[in-house]
Amino acid sequence: MSATEDPRPETRTERRERERRERYYAASQWTLIWWRFRRHRAAMVAAAILGLMMFLGIFAEFFAPYGPTDRDRTYVSGPPQLPMFCDHNGCSLRPFVHGTSTVRDPVTLRAVARPDPETRRYVHFFVPAEPTKLMGLIPSQTRFFGLEDGEKLHLWGTDTLGRDVFSRTLFATRTSLSIGVLGVLISFVLALTIGGVAGYFGGLIDSAIQRVTEVVRVIPIIPLYMGLAAAMPKEWSSTQVYFAMTLILGLFGWPTLARRIRSQLLSIRGEDYVLAAELAGARPGRIIANHMLPSFTSFIIVDLVISFPYMILSETALSFVGLGLRPPAVSWGVMLQQAQSIQVIEQAPWLFIPAGFVVIAVLAFTVVGDGLRDAADPYGQSG
Amino acid sequence: MVCAMRPTHTGKAGDAMMLRVENLSVSFRTDEGMITPVEGVQFGLDAGRTLGIVGESGSGKSVSTKALMRLLPNSARLSANTRMTFVDKRGETIEIEKLRPGSRALRRLRGGEIGMIFQEPMASFSPVYTIGNQIMETIRLHRGLKGAKARELAVETLSKVGISNPSARIDQYPHELSGGMRQRCMIALALSAEPRLLIADEPTTALDVTIQAQVLDLMHDLQRELGMAMIFITHDLGVIAQIAQDVAVMYLGTIVEQGPVRDVLQTPAHPYTRDLIAAIPRLDRLEHRLHTVPGEIPSPSARPTGCSFRTRCSDAIDGLCATKTPPVTDLGGGRMVRCHRHYPERTAT
């Protein structure tokens, strides 16, 4: 074959095109997935939102102006205070809020905080505050923002006990997301073990495992959890309940993924390279981990991401009806416990702000999962 | 006969050519911009004859025939000067490219005038209906028969394609039949509407070799019996030699050579055709390694400049083939070729 050389010199666009192609052919599976994922705009936005949520949750002690249980008795059930730049007295470059004074409601005789439009409290950043420990480890005396002179700023209002909704939401974000992460991790390990054993050995072991999987799969999770929650000693601390809950959610979340791993393993069980590894004397665990799993790791990751919303929604729902986390622990569900009636929607709608976080987190996980699924599927070009 | 070089006159009395395709170009919008998998394809077909279209996968042969049936997805565009005319059973001329999607005329053309069978007999049937259900649907649509009459005709068609015990087979589901049997049913399905033209898109590729020969024989016999024209798509020149009278060789969306099968196989004019012929395994040359066409077919989005075959051509002319698209040369006897080596006024550098 005499490949006739193109007499024209390569133009710049052509070279760029050729280099792009060469990179494409040389790229690894993960790089390709990342490239395809990057093109999925909605998934990128969702991933950024999740990243931000995790960041805010991890450094809640820094971003939240107050602790999750700090009470402001002068501002109970107070509406959100949104920083502004202008009021009827003119404008300022530094955002401010109006001061408040407590008056008694003439009808209900309850103390109500009323904004005083003549006083201004300016918002400062990196303000000194009471010492705390970031993530419970690093000592710090600085908060991201706050008011001067120990005045308090309640960005998203306060609840019926005068606790700052904004601060609590950040701490709740940490709790709720971490339950999701731990729960998914536990069910992942279980699914990997159980599905791996069933799919690798097949036969009688597989049938037995399939039966057990079936049982775990058919029992409705929340009624089941209710039974187990009832069994939890009342004197358990909120930390113990937190771990128990995570454990239970994880313990019952594995069947779907285990089934997927099992069927994938079964389908590649007979491949020559598995046989080759076996003949070479590799042990089952090693064969599964080194030779079989990598061929569908991307699918496992997609499944994991998609199972997050399930964990988060379960936690929220259970805490909401009082069976999940117990105060003083604070999660989105625990916060929403205060918003159980339609009167709240009318009188203190800001107590529903954590619900927005639930919706956004679940949406974001779903969209990222979809984006990953599209990216991991080598045949779905632009699907 | 195949005759792409005829002047494009219109409506001349006695012009008996049943199917005529001129300037067929199809382009798709994709993420990487427009690609044109079929460009400037011309061919014609007389009633009762068989045209073989041969080429590697990606050469645009399936796209061309799908365009004929208007089966291309919405992202596909035909060029403005594409003309596809078909003379139907009643002697009327249909301008295929002008048919409205969803119109009665288009539905009559599909199946009723032009039948189509595909490479994968299993995938061509819906798995949840019986063979009979799908055949009788076609009969109802195109022959106007219902109930027992339609069933009777379906059984008759099945026995015609060599299905034993057709009155029992008719109630079976596709997955209960063997591959060869399914392809026979697929042929019966296409024939049940009595089309004037049958397009067979690699109908034997998915079958075992022995079954392949049976199905080819069957199609050959049926065609003679029914006086039906046929377009037979394949990547195998050997099959073409058995079944077709005329052949068109496609490469990267254009027809590079066409003419009567015998002439083209004996004296191939285009280097690509020569390569394809050399690639046919022959029992008398077993000691030699199989010859293959060197290289891979480029993607339609990266079509080489000039002659599209030059990157794999052993006979390319330096400087010329890379810059100029070779024009069509009429070699006489109904043959044509698209190659600089045959262009009389070529200018060698």
Add this chain to the structure above:
Amino acid sequence: MLRFLTERAIGMAVTLFLVSIMVFVIMELPPGDYADRYAFRKYSGTGLTITEADVAAIRAELGLDKAAILRYFDWIGGIILRGDFGQAYAFETSVNSIIGEKAWLTLGLLLVTLIITYVVSIPIGIFAAVRRGSAVDYGLTVFSYLGLALPNFLLALVLLYFANSWFGAAVGGLFSAEYADAPWSLAKFWDLVKHMWLPAFVLAWSAMAYQIQTVRATMSDEIGKLSVTAARARGVPEGRLLLKYPARLAINPIASTIGFDVNRIFSELPIVAAVLGLTELGDLLLKSFLDLDMNVAGAILLLLTVVIVVMNFLSDLLLAWLDPRIRLGG
């Protein structure tokens, strides 16, 4: 077909057996035993001191002193042989009389919920797939994402709020006050229907969103199949073509996930029931767990799971009926 049926039926029996053991274990989990609390309630306020012997006597009376395995067989035997779920201690009556009518109401609610789910999701999913990439498809996708993300107790609250401010009436509960304890009549049934749509819609919400996506995805796959192109090449009119070929196959995954949907609905039932103030099964479950009345709780958990298992079995049958490859494949 017969082999398929027997296999599934045996599988169902084994699963039910394992489920009953699991439920029994859960019933045994709460610390302390019922005799303590029973004794406390019986004697509190009477001025009598409770001795260990008193409690032991109660324990023997209630049969709580037997070995766990014997109590399991007593319990499951009573359920299977006599349909007797035992004594509801907290309510001082039998479990059957507490659950009784509520079980049927729950089943009715489940059916209405399933019907709403499928009647909405199947046509919408098919439509979205046919119009893939259009504004309508995009809107429906966003809607179904939201459907998955909005916890249904919140949806229930929001709907309750709007129902309250628009209709001015309390929409909670399953019956109006005047019918709650009335004997069954046409008027009471109508009252039930008027109340049931809200909980049924809330419960159907996420299943609906999920199934819209499933139907859309399967339908999109099916539309691209060769069998559809082949049918189109035979001149089948487009509308009928879509219904007969891809749509017919797009409902198969729905048939196979009915059990899954029931599970999802039952899982959400207690929460939604709490918000909407439904006094049927779900709410009862919550109460009995809080009261540690494990006989009631266990009976409910078992019943819910039995319904799910049976629905799984039915969905297998339905799938076999819909798909000849399963039916005839053995």
